[in-house]
Amino acid sequence: MTQIGNGNPRHRVTMPSGTEVVLSWSAVSDTGHRREVNEDSFVAQPPVFAVADGMGGHAAGDFASAAVVTRLAEHGGEAAIGTPELDRSLRLAVQDMGRGAGVTDEGSGTTVTGVALGEISGEAAWLVFNIGDSRVYRLIGGVLEQLTVDHSVVQELVDAGQITRDEADTHPHANVITRAVGFHEAPLPDYRAIAIEPGMRLLVCSDGLTKELTSYGIRHFLLSNPKSEQATRALLEAALGNGGRDNVTMIVVDVLAITRSEAVHSA
Structure with a gap:
C-alpha cells in the first residue's frame, strides 16, 4: 500500500492559461475485512488524483500499484498535464515492474483510474483515464454519472446484452479484467475530457467500494456529506459495514470555484 498526498480543504491551482481552480479533496484506503494485505495505492496531489488496485499476489500486486502511483506523482506541483505525460508515466511504471526481480517473476499488474488537470484549446478540463475496473464518477446537480467504462469480462457481457448490470455484480467472472497496467504489455488507457465546473464532485475508487455499494448508495453518501x-x-464506513470483502480505496475531489482568465474569455 502506497499513499502519496494528503487531503486538503482548500487548494488553489493556476493553470497555464491563467484560469484559477480551487479544489478540496480527501483520500482514504483500508485493507477491508477479508484481505491480509492492502494491494491498493493512490496519489492525491494536483494535478493528478489516481487509484491503483494491484494484482498478482500480495507482494507483486502491492509493488505494481505502487509503481504506477509513484510515477504519476512525479507530476506533482505541475499546473497541468496532458495525455502524452500520462502515457509516458504508465510506460515507465511497467518498466519499473519489470525490475522487481523475485517479486514479480510470475507477472504482476494493476488497474489504474483517475483524473488529471489539463487544458484543451486553452480551456481548463479534467482528463479522465482508466485501465481495468476501478472507476471515476461525477456528481453535479444531484446527478451521479460513471465516467469510465470497466475493462472487464462482465462489462463485455453487459455491452453484448447477454447479462444485465445487476447480474454483472454477482457473476462468477466479476473479478476478471481484460486490460491492466503490467504483465509486460504496453498500457492502453481510455481517456475522456470533461469541463471543470464549480460545484462538481469527482469520486475515484477501486472496486472494493463498488462491490459493496450500488450507484444509488454512492450517490446518497456523496450528497449527504458536503465536505x-x-x-x-x-463511504468507507458503509463499504466496510456491507462486508468489506476487498481493499477499499477512494478519493473525493470537489471543485469549489473556477475563475477563467480574461484571455480565455476574449478568445
Whole structure:
C-alpha cells in the first residue's frame, strides 16, 4: 500500500492559461475485512488524483500499484498535464515492474483510474483515464454519472446484452479484467475530457467500494456529506459495514470555484 498526498480543504491551482481552480479533496484506503494485505495505492496531489488496485499476489500486486502511483506523482506541483505525460508515466511504471526481480517473476499488474488537470484549446478540463475496473464518477446537480467504462469480462457481457448490470455484480467472472497496467504489455488507457465546473464532485475508487455499494448508495453518501473528508469517511464506513470483502480505496475531489482568465474569455 502506497499513499502519496494528503487531503486538503482548500487548494488553489493556476493553470497555464491563467484560469484559477480551487479544489478540496480527501483520500482514504483500508485493507477491508477479508484481505491480509492492502494491494491498493493512490496519489492525491494536483494535478493528478489516481487509484491503483494491484494484482498478482500480495507482494507483486502491492509493488505494481505502487509503481504506477509513484510515477504519476512525479507530476506533482505541475499546473497541468496532458495525455502524452500520462502515457509516458504508465510506460515507465511497467518498466519499473519489470525490475522487481523475485517479486514479480510470475507477472504482476494493476488497474489504474483517475483524473488529471489539463487544458484543451486553452480551456481548463479534467482528463479522465482508466485501465481495468476501478472507476471515476461525477456528481453535479444531484446527478451521479460513471465516467469510465470497466475493462472487464462482465462489462463485455453487459455491452453484448447477454447479462444485465445487476447480474454483472454477482457473476462468477466479476473479478476478471481484460486490460491492466503490467504483465509486460504496453498500457492502453481510455481517456475522456470533461469541463471543470464549480460545484462538481469527482469520486475515484477501486472496486472494493463498488462491490459493496450500488450507484444509488454512492450517490446518497456523496450528497449527504458536503465536505470531501466527511464523504470519504462515510463511504468507507458503509463499504466496510456491507462486508468489506476487498481493499477499499477512494478519493473525493470537489471543485469549489473556477475563475477563467480574461484571455480565455476574449478568445
